[in-house]
Amino acid sequence: KAGVTQTPRYLIKTRGQQVTLSCSPISGHRSVSWYQQTPGQGLQFLFEYFSETQRNKGNFPGRFSGRQFSNSRSEMNVSTLELGDSALYLCASSFRGNSYEQYFGPGTRLTVT
């Protein structure tokens, strides 16, 4: 079974621009969660989608948004980029049955200049 895939793997954007990141979960997994990883703040939860609905949201500004499609693929969008948005963005999928295990993709490295 293929793992979680994220595209693109690397991205360089300019402050003020917007960016869209994509995540394809493991086949059969219906839940997708997004995390931001930075050296200063560590791993922080952004949001979770299940069956095309946002189930949970972390403590991030409204510039961070996401969505999930009927095939469980998910995108996250960051508008009006700030330098502090530079981070590794990780997507994780889970079956959302009795298991709470999350399986992570390789991440998208976003650099804002």
Add this chain to the structure above:
Amino acid sequence: AQSVTQPDIHITVSEGASLELRCNYSYGATPYLFWYVQSPGQGLQLLLKYFSGDTLVQGIKGFEAEFKRSQSSFNLRKPSVHWSDAAEYFCAVVSSGNTGKLIFGQGTTLQVKP
């Protein structure tokens, strides 16, 4: 509020030596606990998990962890470390009532000396 603490930011061990990485959690009920490993530039790989039952759980790559409720700990162990184990290790707990959210510790970087 729930939290996970990994007291050791950086640990260095010699190849072949035993390893123990510490993890303490703050959680009201029985927690769902995980250990993940991250190699440089990579995503997180699940090493092992604890949901209930036997408090000593086995994972991949020869790792094990022991859940101790009385100490609110879930320490990761390996009897003999290999150079390829050098990486960053994260302990995590599932957020109460919020199963899609993992709360992570700050991570422990493991360096292995030849």
